Amino acid sequence: MSTAATARPQDSGPGFRERVDNLPTAAKILLWALFAVFLFLLPLLNIPFITTEGSDFGGVLFTVATYVLVALGLNIVVGYAGLLDLGYVGFYAIGAYTVGVLSAEHGKLSWVVVVPLAIVAAMISGVILGAPTLRVRGDYLAIVTLGFGEIVRLTLVNLEYLGGAQGISNIPKPPGLELFEVPSIDWSSGAPVVDLDTTSTFLKFGINDFVPYYWLALVVIGLVLLFDILVKDSRVGRAWEATREDEDAAELMGVPTFRFKLLAFALGAAIGGLSGALFATKSGFINPQSFELLLSILFLAAVVVGGAGNRWGVIVGAIVVSYFPERFREFADFRVLVFGLALMLLAIFRPQGLLPPRRTVRAKRADDRQAVLEEGEASV
Amino acid sequence: MQFLIDNFAALTVTGLTLGAIYALVALGYTLVYGVLRLINFAHSEVFMYGTFAALWVVMLLGGRPGAGVGPVVFWVAMMFVAAMAVSGLIAVLLERVAYRPLRKRNAPPLIALISAIGASFVLAEIMGLRSRIVAWVGLEENLRDYVRNSRNNAGMPTIISPQPIFTVGGYNVTNVDIFVIIGAIVLMVVLDQFVKRSRLGRGIRAVAMDPEAAALMGVNRDRVIQVTFLVGGVMAGAAAAFYMLKIGITRYDAGFILGVKAFTAAVLGGIGNLRGALVGGFVLGLAENYGSALVGSQWKDVVAFVLLILILLFRPTGLLGESLGKARA
Amino acid sequence: MLLKVNGLCVNYGRIEAIRDISFTVEEGEIVTLIGANGAGKTTTMKTVSGLRPVRAGTVVFDGQDITHLPSHERPVLGISQSPEGRGCFVGMTVMENLEMGTYARPDRKSKAVKDDLARVFELFPRLKERSNQAAGSMSGGEQQMLAMGRALMAKPKLLLLDEPSMGLAPKLIQQIFDIVTEINSQGTTVLLVEQNAAQALKRSHRAYILETGEIVREGTGKELANDPSVKAAYLGGDV
């Protein structure tokens, strides 16, 4: 990941991605598999320096994973379709509350049923919000979505039916399979030692061990990534790109831009809802406090910091936004200040994001060509 | 409903007072949007610094309730001077640090928003951590009254105690109400005339309409942008002073919600349109009050946002449309 | 020599819009740049007025190197451009637009401005009639006149006219060129970019022909107007 972050796609030399792309397929698969295993074991390895000192690393990793998921979803809206959404937390909340309401507050539906329902509920709310507002111009969309996020939160606070400010407790855990225990690694003596006292039970979704939830989230991220890759490379992805670059031109070429924008909105909302559902599952308790407007802004920051439009970039962005404040808890009161400074510095020195999409470079070139043409056009 | 009818006058006057403050803050969003086409997310912090400037200057001058006309006029005047100066300064600084470097690098507009968000965090946190910062510098003893409980509310002595001036529909309109509403309208008119008639004002309009043609006329875009931030900041500072007269309590995060509301007001009236900001502010202030009366205060913000969505659906460019700049469609 | 452009190269990102262009404009002249769509005429114009950054080469005006001078400082030196297309401030009235023309003049408060306004109204009587109307509500020809009038209000030494005849009715075109000649005869040097080659060559002292970002021919207006290859390429039928 960090190698990728330093690779500059604009340079002509082979970047990280090119080098990976050039490897034989078998090596590629092996590399990916090793990387996946590493990710799965990460919370148990307790690698010094990476592991968060102030808070449980498994819990932090789960939080990071939800951010990654959210960033992937928001990337479809902001990065692919170019729609500025400042109220994404609304969908996240809808996902979480669907789980809470149907499995604890007013129903006893099982987790397996509730999560798909949460996705559907978020998706429907995306369509309901998008259908009337996506015709509004881009900058207005920002404030409309921001308003939507607040409407959702205030509704949660003020409707007794949804638990009000008290929130919803005792949200049931997903069914687990208690297969075997995985030990963790202890570094306190300086060298890695297998610590048989601190273990995680494989797929036991308890309240005291977040590692299985992290594993669950990793699997979900994998699936969403796969989905993301398929959609992006399809006709839909190209339609989004055309819409984002020049909506009028896309419309002229026969792309029903409104429908594609709405689709992006709905898909983004669905992933946001899924992420919220996972969050509710893990914490077992939700209240409106967890869905403040500020979270929307952090989500957006994750996408833009990482590089809107590049799925790997937004993942890096999500990690930056969610991991660093936990890792550097010792900054305590100064965390937000430092985070703000970091955002400003990033914006100034890395305006395309940490990992800009390769498209940006291409689109930029197209823009230049168009600028020349436009000036030429004037002299016809 | 009966309640709304019975207390219509009271709700209207207090709604207009609040709306006036929204409108003044909204001007900053509208002006910057007009010339730069970007949402100055950190404008809320510009307002917040103004509230503290107003508060501190009153504390410094020993403001207290029940003083004579002379001192009160002096305190109020100093409040406005301090708040407008500080807010104007912060706004200009913000432009210098958070926006200009990006403009020089031709960064995409979304990144300007991120920079603004970062700046907003930094500004709010500096205020929220002021006790720690002051302790570092070693001025704890001298500044204790100003930095106490920096994460908490900071209240100002009531220097003008509200006195009923006349009665409308059973509501006693107070001197503060009148001062805020009239004051805000006067400032708006002054600004409107400034933008319309002065050379720099014309420069602002020219840049908003067509930056290239403006440059060909000799308009220095950087300077115009700076003036725009300054003017927006000064207006936010005036809003902050009015706010402190009316509400009297501020906090390091007081800007956020008010900023969101003011931005809503700007969009409601038609962003980029100065008169739109005035109309949007008043409409929003009234709607919030009437809405609170009808469905309960807890739905106040929901009323505001639902109104916004409805208006944008039927009038996609706001109530008065965009006028500061139409050129770049 | 009022304007001397030497070895000018301008890029849009990676694309070269103009390559190694050199030309001069003498005081009192009308000089025209002619070329096809995309040849780089407008880019050249925008570079002279400072709207495009220069990659290589120099621009010298009135003996001063202005290659990297910001665009908004050039009107002060006496360069004023009437931009292509609708460069008027559509939200302002005609009068306000004309006043914008004096934005950079050090003597903008003096009586000289009044005289210039009178002169512009004399050249374009239509503008006087409409002086309180919003520029956006006027016809294309009227806006073109306004843009020229506005540029004249800056009292330029060098007037840059970018496509003054674009999109106008033939009768109006004739009128516009008459006015250009009139302005020139009153002592203002003119650099003209035109697609209406026949009229432009007839009126100008000298002309340059641009093709894909390079100057391929130069000569007096008369020479080029009578040159068979130029005739074939740019003059086509007749005006």
Next chain:
Amino acid sequence: MRSTLKFAVPLAVAALALGACGTKGGETPAAGGSGGASQAACDQKIGMFGALTGPNANLGIYIQNGVNLALDDYNKKNPNCKVTLENYDSQGDPTQAPALAKKAIDDKKVVGIVGPAFSGESKAADPAFNEAGLVTITPSATNPALADNGWKTFFRALGNDATQGPAAAKYIKDTVKSTKTYVIDDASEYGKGLADIVRKDLGAQVVGNDTIQQKQTDFSASVTKVTSSGADALFFGGYSPEAAPLIKQLRDAGWKGTFVVADGVKDQSFIDNAKDAAEGTIITCPCVPPDVAPDFQAAYKAKYNEDPNTYSGEGYDSATILLDGIAAGKDRENMVDFVKSYDKKGVTKQLKFDPKGESADIKVFAYKVDGGKIVSEGEIK
């Protein structure tokens, strides 16, 4: 201990990935377990769980001050066997709470927790503490429902809202002698819960209700509602950041009734900010006035140069219970029983818990803002 030996594929992979690896645990039982031996108890810790930074930090710091004072007392008496404080700064955010709880649970040296300070984070973190058997004594979370979850590790060192609400209602009826009362809450769990109890107890004398939002600053609609209702008293369920501007705007509008609030407003900043408008405000609190325990007050003042603030005393008491447990050689496992059977006089009250973990000795006091100070009006009986 859960040191079941089940070597599986993942371990093998882990071993591969790390090269040289030893194993730890499995054969040695973790420290403690036997109980009693004072040496084993020497590097023990207690945890402080609550908002220590961020917007809600004030309350957490007041508690932490009390806890630190208790630690000082203990460590002075046991200079060779000091107990340290581990801070779990949740910023009052339920989202951060579970991972912090896990961190505390994994630190085997932590034998008890003072906190969590707020009700929301308690709901998020307490199930984990319960499962791990790590005792928690909250000095400030007053939501009544917390005790109904059957958490065996849950203890509360003060009265909950269900005891404070009726006392507030009683005071409004008997002492304020209000006949027309208006009730406003801030839609928060604490404020709404409390206001609902007051509403129920006051019954027909409630002439109107309204709900505001936290961080709201303009209350013009609520002010109009209160003034036009003709209420002679207003109960506000909420915290001081909203209470200060609310009463200020009410007074500005000429309202003359009695303003009654609860412990969420018992904070000098309320008076600092509302200034003259705060005068005469009645504050109910299940917390004991500082002058009830003059020694504690003096010690606190000596260390922090100010009077004990809201819940400083409760923080001191909660920590003292845990430290007494450590002194008695208790470890994490038998600390729960120790706290359950605890019965001693603390600085705030008799420290004794009922089977649900609620404080058995609950007194609600009334305070009044008088001359810019919060002065005690005595117990509400």
